[in-house]
Amino acid sequence: MTHQWPAPAKINLFLYITGxxxxxxxxxxxxxxFLDYGDTLYITKTVGGRVRLLNPVAGVTEKNNLIVQAALMLQRYCWxxxxxxxxxxxxxxxKVLPMGGGLGGGSSDAATVLVALNAQWGCGLTITTLTRLGLIIGADVPVFVRGTAAFAEGIGEQLTPVxxxxxxxxxxxxxxxxxTSSIFSDPNLQRNAQYCSLDxxxxxxxQNVCEQVAKKHFPSVEQHLLWLxxxxxxxxxxTGACVFAEFDTEDAARQVFxxxxxxxxxxVAKGMNVSPLHRALSLMQK
Structure with a gap:
């Protein structure tokens, strides 16, 4: 049986680097x-242990694809x-989320694979264990695995639900x-923001401290931002490239769209405090 799973986008409402x-x-x-917009994965459980991505992403080898990495990691952990x-x-x-867009597409895809296959394979792992596995894949994966809007610290893995x-x-x-590496390696990136409480x-x-660096190297980012x-x-x-404008209502957002x-x-997309992935998981478990 094939199951359909969302891999939602995320946005960073603010981003500071403290060190x-x-x-x-x-x-x-x-x-x-999270956003109510993102990639979708269709996953069919098979026998024999083989993991296949049926439509590889252009320019990404199977070895480097986070979807395959996540599935194989879960498989090795459980069998x-x-x-x-x-x-x-x-x-x-x-695939609808752009690569290198700052919306977390690859990380979200990997998290969806961990959560979905944990359910479809009957692994029985807790969200805490899946989060730990996700962090091995990438710093943004844990927030997608946990599935709640969060204040993140450390390298992004210390999550406080909000x-x-x-x-x-x-x-x-x-x-x-x-x-991401091109932004984080820039010598002009502000890395000394004052550490503050969430309140x-x-x-x-x-603010997003990565924005100035991205605009300097990628004029189209500034062009889009100035219009919004x-x-x-x-x-x-x-770390870009996507930019967003915020509105109180759907109608206001669509009028500008x-x-x-x-x-x-x-x-246009709605911000969500509970990931669409976890909503799908809840429906499957009923």
């Missing part, structure tokens, strides 16, 4: 919220090598792919 570890990872303070009872999976990815206003967003997608950060205007700023508070998500110029790719 850098000796291993090169940056110390963050950021606020994650011994050469165990004849080891299940496999055929996975079809419906309840946020679920606003509407107009997301603009500049035609560039920004590698302090919630009481000031939200004419209509609503706007900023970049993650209808005015977007022909050179701008964009979509």
């Amino acid at each position: 850098k570890r000796s291993d090169g990872y940056h110390l963050l303070q950021t606020l994650f919220q 011994k090598t050469n165990d004849p009872t080891t299940p496999g999976a055929d996975i079809w990815l419906e 309840v946020l206003v679920e606003k509407w967003y107009l997301i603009a997608v500049p035609p560039v792919n920004i590698a 302090q950060l919630m009481s000031v205007t939200f 700023l004419k209509y609503a508070p706007s900023r970049m998500t993650g 209808l005015q977007t110029p022909v050179w701008m790719r964009s979509f």
